[in-house]
Amino acid sequence: MVAESTTTLPAGTDADTVVVGILEGEGIAHDTDGVLQGVLDAGEAKAKHRHLAVAHAGGKRWILVGLGDRQGLDAERVRVAAAAALGRARELGARRLCWEAPHEAGPQIAAAIVEGTMLCAYRYDRFKAKPTEQRSDVDALIVSAHDDVAGVVAEAVIVATAVNWARDLQNAPPNELAPRHLAQAARELGELGGVTVEVEGREAIEQRGMGAFAGVAQGADEEPALITLRYEPAGGEARGPVLGLVGKAVTFDTGGISIKPANKMSEMKFDMSGGAAVLGAVEAIARLQLPVRVVAVVGATENMPSGRAMRPGDVVRAANDLTIEIINTDAEGRLVLADCLTHAVAEGAERLVDVATLTGAIITTLGHTYAGVMGDDDDWVAQVTAAGAATGELVWRLPLHPDYAKIMESETADLVNANETRKAGSVTAAQFLARFTGGVPWAHLDIAGTAWGAGRAYTPKGGSGFGVRLLVELARSLDD
Numbered sequence: 326m327v328a329e330s331t332t333t334l335p336a337g338t339d340a341d342t343v344v345v346g347i348l349e350g351e352g353i354a355h356d357t358d359g360v361l362q363g364v365l366d367a368g369e370a371k372a373k374h375r376h377l378a379v380a381h382a383g384g385k386r387w388i389l390v391g392l393g394d395r396q397g398l399d400a401e402r403v404r405v406a407a408a409a410a411l412g413r414a415r416e417l418g419a420r421r422l423c424w425e426a427p428h429e430a431g432p433q434i435a436a437a438i439v440e441g442t443m444l445c446a447y448r449y450d451r452f453k454a455k456p457t458e459q460r461s462d463v464d465a466l467i468v469s470a471h472d473d474v475a476g477v478v479a480e481a482v483i484v485a486t487a488v489n490w491a492r493d494l495q496n497a498p499p500n501e502l503a504p505r506h507l508a509q510a511a512r513e514l515g516e517l518g519g520v521t522v523e524v525e526g527r528e529a530i531e532q533r534g535m536g537a538f539a540g541v542a543q544g545a546d547e548e549p550a551l552i553t554l555r556y557e558p559a560g561g562e563a564r565g566p567v568l569g570l571v572g573k574a575v576t577f578d579t580g581g582i583s584i585k586p587a588n589k590m591s592e593m594k595f596d597m598s599g600g601a602a603v604l605g606a607v608e609a610i611a612r613l614q615l616p617v618r619v620v621a622v623v624g625a626t627e628n629m630p631s632g633r634a635m636r637p638g639d640v641v642r643a644a645n646d647l648t649i650e651i652i653n654t655d656a657e658g659r660l661v662l663a664d665c666l667t668h669a670v671a672e673g674a675e676r677l678v679d680v681a682t683l684t685g686a687i688i689t690t691l692g693h694t695y696a697g698v699m700g701d702d703d704d705w706v707a708q709v710t711a712a713g714a715a716t717g718e719l720v721w722r723l724p725l726h727p728d729y730a731k732i733m734e735s736e737t738a739d740l741v742n743a744n745e746t747r748k749a750g751s752v753t754a755a756q757f758l759a760r761f762t763g764g765v766p767w768a769h770l771d772i773a774g775t776a777w778g779a780g781r782a783y784t785p786k787g788g789s790g791f792g793v794r795l796l797v798e799l800a801r802s803l804d805d
Contacts, residue, residue: 328466330478335469340423342386344410347372349394357382375409400437401717407441408783426470435474439481445783447489449496483612488790491605495788499577499594504625508550517611525551535664540641541657542626544634549626556619563618565803569674573658573681574600574625581654598776599680602792609797622669624661648738656743663761670763677767680792686750688774695721696775699755702766709768716794730756
């Protein structure tokens, strides 16, 4: 789908279908022979959020979608409405869709129209003999606004495209997205201005003293990949601290020796979603040419059972020299992240965010609406939370009380990698990670409940690309 903007009224565009948002107590701004107002007056169209009605006037189809009251109008409400409108437009066979931006609603609403439409339009049908709904897909989106919103629309296209690319990575089957494939995807980002990429394999990971990461990878035949990306803005005109982004990318997670149940193990191809979010964010940041410096680290590996796999009871030594007793080999993501966090700090990160499908416990706690956020710096966690609120990628803070840290102490080593009591599973996992941040302000995003199958209106199935938009907004906020 291509997206563009115009200051031409919808009736004057070449769109075959026009979407108009209905706000409580407000009429139709640019009607066609009174037809649309008549549909509204008759009660067929309503301001109730997502309510849909269809009319025909002036040689075009018109979709009237409810937006609720103006006071509560925000970007997320519009994203959801845009997804609903796209669904009806597909049913009607629309090919060129025009959205009339609500008057005096601000440029963020225009961006939300683009995001909601493009994210909802996404399909992963690479392995379908007959691609689904190909004939009914909308080809183009036109945003009609009184003011020039071309720049806002162009930026929204960049971000939505990056999210959908991250979703492609998530949705790919594990035999098509092993660590080497993810590394190649990262290398391709090196073609973007300001981005450099380094990929290191098993031998280099071991030589770096990353015993935790290497311990997870040792059970797999597939070569692991330590992926380090840097983004420097053109001319070196960077403002704010160096942003460190760290992503867990376990491209398939069997649980290792502590093997998972067979039921739904196929979903463990999504255990690389944190890494996909980081790569997608780097792509968008570079294409937007944001004036920030970024160090991104993605740890990619499989977690497999084999004669070489780490065992419960083993002790590994992390890159910061802490030793870790392995209690459960299915608590592998934190081992990968531990060494990657240490590496990001060594590479110059001055603020840290890690993104990971880390614990099933976060789904029990927050379901699919919020991701969990934990951190050691109130201001930094607040900034991350604000970025989530601005993008609709909501996060909810959980506490890091010292009592939870004590649970992760080992009698044999410095730390255990899992809390066998199963109490406060998400928090104790974060407390484990806190030992590897080197004193740099840090926030941990546990996205296990939001990364896939979350059922959001504009990302209803499969990978959601959760985290890309939040991280981009966070990078933008560093420039404020």
